[in-house]
Amino acid sequence: MAAASSRLPSAAAAKLRAFSKSGADVVVVGAGIAGVACAHYLSRLHNAKVLLVERAAPLAYTSALSTECYRNFWAGSAPMTEFMNHSIDLLEERARECNNAFGMNRCDRGRFSASDCELDVGGAL
Numbered sequence: 001m002a003a004a005s006s007r008l009p010s011a012a013a014a015k016l017r018a019f020s021k022s023g024a025d026v027v028v029v030g031a032g033i034a035g036v037a038c039a040h041y042l043s044r045l046h047n048a049k050v051l052l053v054e055r056a057a058p059l060a061y062t063s064a065l066s067t068e069c070y071r072n073f074w075a076g077s078a079p080m081t082e083f084m085n086h087s088i089d090l091l092e093e094r095a096r097e098c099n100n101a102f103g104m105n106r107c108d109r110g111r112f113s114a115s116d117c118e119l120d121v122g123g124a125l
Helices: 002-006 010-020 033-046 078-097
Strands: 026-029 050-053
Parallel strands (some): 026 050
16 A cells, blocks of 8 residues: 555545545445445445545436436336336335435336326426
């Protein structure tokens, strides 16, 4: 680590030293949807102590700019439908665990999902 930190600017080297003292098993850089999911599952499935590093608020950049649309209807592709159903099940499980802090809603305008919801496209799409 000394060799690596000697090549870094002093502020970055100080952060690297702080991370090494954190006791984390894993450092995940970036708290977008992929980083948050990675940290969550490393912690849950592998009991890893995870340090999640982000320069701003989690899910604040491209993850916050999504249309938040999803679908589980993939005509002619049973594997894709199965994959998406599993993904949606995982999202719903996370929503239950955190009192739906991220606002998951299967029955929103313009969201197409094979569920008991009525489709309301609300005018031109």
